[in-house]
Amino acid sequence: MYILFAVVSLTALGLALGFMLGAAARYFKVEDNPLVDEIEKMMPGSQCGQCGFPGCRPAAEALVAGKASATLCPPGGKALAEQLANKLSLEIDLAGVEDQAPMVARVSEATCIGCTRCFKVCPTDAIVGAPKQIHAVIADACIACGKCVEVCPTECLRMQPVKTTLRNWRWAKPQPAPAGA
Amino acid sequence: MVVPDIGALWRRRSKIRGGVHPEPRKESTADKPIVANFPLPERLYLPLQQHLGQPAEPVVRAGDKVLKGQLLAASRGAVSASVHASTSGTVAAIEDYPAPHPSGLPTATIVLEPDGDDRWVEEGAEIDPFGLTPDEICARVDRAGIVGLGGAAFPSALKLNLGWRSRIRTLILNGGECEPYLTCDDRLMRERAAEIIEGVRIMLHGLQCPTALIAIEDNKPEAYAAMRGAAKNHGRIEVVQVPSLYPMGWEKNLVTHLTGKEVPAGGRPTDVGVLLHNVATAYAVQQAVRYGRPLISRVVTVSGEAVESPRNVETPFGTLLSELLAFCGHRPERTARYVMGGPMMGDVLPHVQVPVVKRTSGILALTPEEVQATDARPCIRCGRCVSACPVGLLPLEMMTRIRAGQFDAAVSFGLRDCISCSSCSYVCPSRIPLVHYFKYASGELMARQEAQQKTERTNRLAEEKRRRLERAKQAAAQRKAQTAASEHAS
Numbered sequence: 001m002y003i004l005f006a007v008v009s010l011t012a013l014g015l016a017l018g019f020m021l022g023a024a025a026r027y028f029k030v031e032d033n034p035l036v037d038e039i040e041k042m043m044p045g046s047q048c049g050q051c052g053f054p055g056c057r058p059a060a061e062a063l064v065a066g067k068a069s070a071t072l073c074p075p076g077g078k079a080l081a082e083q084l085a086n087k088l089s090l091e092i093d094l095a096g097v098e099d100q101a102p103m104v105a106r107v108s109e110a111t112c113i114g115c116t117r118c119f120k121v122c123p124t125d126a127i128v129g130a131p132k133q134i135h136a137v138i139a140d141a142c143i144a145c146g147k148c149v150e151v152c153p154t155e156c157l158r159m160q161p162v163k164t165t166l167r168n169w170r171w172a173k174p175q176p177a178p179a180g181a
Numbered sequence: 182m183v184v185p186d187i188g189a190l191w192r193r194r195s196k197i198r199g200g201v202h203p204e205p206r207k208e209s210t211a212d213k214p215i216v217a218n219f220p221l222p223e224r225l226y227l228p229l230q231q232h233l234g235q236p237a238e239p240v241v242r243a244g245d246k247v248l249k250g251q252l253l254a255a256s257r258g259a260v261s262a263s264v265h266a267s268t269s270g271t272v273a274a275i276e277d278y279p280a281p282h283p284s285g286l287p288t289a290t291i292v293l294e295p296d297g298d299d300r301w302v303e304e305g306a307e308i309d310p311f312g313l314t315p316d317e318i319c320a321r322v323d324r325a326g327i328v329g330l331g332g333a334a335f336p337s338a339l340k341l342n343l344g345w346r347s348r349i350r351t352l353i354l355n356g357g358e359c360e361p362y363l364t365c366d367d368r369l370m371r372e373r374a375a376e377i378i379e380g381v382r383i384m385l386h387g388l389q390c391p392t393a394l395i396a397i398e399d400n401k402p403e404a405y406a407a408m409r410g411a412a413k414n415h416g417r418i419e420v421v422q423v424p425s426l427y428p429m430g431w432e433k434n435l436v437t438h439l440t441g442k443e444v445p446a447g448g449r450p451t452d453v454g455v456l457l458h459n460v461a462t463a464y465a466v467q468q469a470v471r472y473g474r475p476l477i478s479r480v481v482t483v484s485g486e487a488v489e490s491p492r493n494v495e496t497p498f499g500t501l502l503s504e505l506l507a508f509c510g511h512r513p514e515r516t517a518r519y520v521m522g523g524p525m526m527g528d529v530l531p532h533v534q535v536p537v538v539k540r541t542s543g544i545l546a547l548t549p550e551e552v553q554a555t556d557a558r559p560c561i562r563c564g565r566c567v568s569a570c571p572v573g574l575l576p577l578e579m580m581t582r583i584r585a586g587q588f589d590a591a592v593s594f595g596l597r598d599c600i601s602c603s604s605c606s607y608v609c610p611s612r613i614p615l616v617h618y619f620k621y622a623s624g625e626l627m628a629r630q631e632a633q634q635k636t637e638r639t640n641r642l643a644e645e646k647r648r649r650l651e652r653a654k655q656a657a658a659q660r661k662a663q664t665a666a667s668e669h670a671s
Contacts, residue, residue: 002666002669002670003663003666003667003670006662006663006665006666006669006670007662007663007666010662010666041640042636043636044636044639044640045636045639045640045643045644046639046643047643076636077632079629079632079633080632080636122646123639123642123643123646124639124642124643124646125642125645125646125649126642141638141639141642143635143639164284164286165286165288166230166280166282166284166286166288168628168631169282169284169286170621170624170625170627170628171283171617171620171621171623171624172621173618173621174557174614174617174618174621175557
């Protein structure tokens with residue numbers, strides 16, 4: 001009988017609080033700069049922290065406030081920098097932005113101890129596994145943020161360049177005509 | 182006797198825009214019959230992907246004995262084509278092997294060791310193709326693994342099926358062969374005209390389409406005469422001559438020239454009720470539908486000044502290009518460049534230890550004199566590329582934008598409509614590799630699109646993870662509450 005009371009009362013409490021929170025979120029909402037939302041949408045959204053901000057939203061806020069450069073996001077590369085500069089009407093020098101060679105994390109089966117730390121930190125759930133089982137990376141979902149490499153106690157996770165195949169091979173840029181020739 | 186083309190009087194013909202007149206260089210192979218007795222090589226390399234779309238899925242394993250024409254890999258997904266054994270033998274391995282591609286990168290390949298018997302898998306009885314329904318014809322073409330043999334390698338069954346569903350009014354058979362050097366379609370039309378015409382009739386039947394036009398460039402009078410002779414008792418099929426001009430064989434050019442209709446930018450000929458197939462594809466369709474024979478070989482033009490006896494060879498798929506070249510007397514020391522396909526749109530290959538695949542229309546071993554490689558010089562804005570472009574683009578403007586990294590500007594100049602026909606690069610007096618720029622830019626745009634998709638996927642995955650953690654937290658809280666409640670009760 002007590003159990004029933006407890007369950008019913010706690011559920012009711014949860015529901016009531018939930019409704020209150022929901023209503024508060026709707027009616028007491030603080031209006032943000034919509035530009036921040038738009039910029040956050042353009043960002044990878046993996047909260048990897050490589051820009052030095054604690055996530056994509058703080059980075060977007062810093063960008064809008066003019067406290068960060070459009071070239072701040074390494075995973076976004078040149079393409080994102082160009083998009084951000086267009087969005088914010090900034091003049092940027094893209095020459096300095098090196099597009100990173102695409103990387104992907106890989107588990108070395110020989111040293112993985114199945115500690116599960118890596119897949120807990122993975123922002124995109126790209127690592128699968130279970131305690132004391134060898135983990136594996138789903139290459140397609142990996143965004144090469146490097147968080148797993150930091151937490152791995154046996155250094156069995158490493159970043160590797162994505163293998164070039166017939167599907168992702170691209171024509172190289174032609175050599176331009178020599179000046180003054 | 183060649184009958185004059187009366188149809189030309191009433192058919193509305195539009196003038197073709199742009200185009201170039203490269204030296205044909207077809208005389209070294211055009212008058213020699215197709216060699217049909219090419220000796221079987223010691224090993225055949227059959228890539229799982231010889232077509233546009235998804236690679237085929239292997240249905241055999243290493244060590245399996247297979248017969249000629251047996252299915253080795255089945256088509257998978259919406260756009261795909263199956264791969265069959267070119268001869269009888271043993272599957273030695275399924276492994277990565279260099280692909281006939283400018284990058285020379287490896288791709289999954291079935292390695293077949295011929296046993297020399299060349300024994301066919303049980304051949305189905307010959308059937309009357311005209312008693313079949315369109316669906317059955319599509320199914321037979323699909324089973325035979327036929328793809329467009331003109332060069333694009335689009336699965337033919339899919340094209341027939343789509344064409345049938347979108348009520349095609351005119352079927353155009355492309356016998357233009359406007360690329361220099363290549364004569365494989367020319368020889369096929371001269372020697373196997375009756376089979377091609379039956380293939381066209383099967384396609385017409387499968388498409389439920391009233392008329393077919395077979396377009397042949399006017400530099401192939403023998404092929405034109407042979408095809409006209411074979412088609413004379415079939416009123417629905419008309420053989421027409423088209424002017425020799427590169428790129429006459431581009432599908433939109435042929436449609437405009439023969440029907441007066443213009444295919445919209447970004448559209449397909451089916452949008453104006455026209456479907457195009459290559460003449461060699463028609464031959465393959467006839468073989469598949471009447472005799473149940475899968476596509477396991479094709480006629481390949483072996484040419485170039487570094488080949489001693491250039492000719493057309495009916496080659497089983499999987500034969501290494503090096504062996505085919507050696508068969509025709511190849512002189513490697515004189516070779517400056519290998520090109521698979523024609524010199525205008527073909528692929529420059531880093532080496533020839535790669536197999537003949539379904540889209541291999543030719544292999545050229547070119548000497549330094551033929552290649553005439555020089556460095557690019559600055560653009561002098563002469564505008565010759567503009568007059569040569571068959572699409573009506575401004576290649577020089579697109580090139581300067583791409584060189585400056587302004588891909589969006591290049592797109593606004595019509596980069597996406599470029600067909601990479603190389604007419605602009607051909608006429609450029611400064612020898613600027615314009616098409617190379619366009620291919621590079623298209624690749625970059627593709628990479629950007631993929632990066633964009635990846636960002637969207639990452640956003641979705643990150644959101645999923647957030648929700649999953651929230652759910653887990655809630656579940657944990659509930660469990661805690663329940664445990665607390667039950668402890669309290671006891």
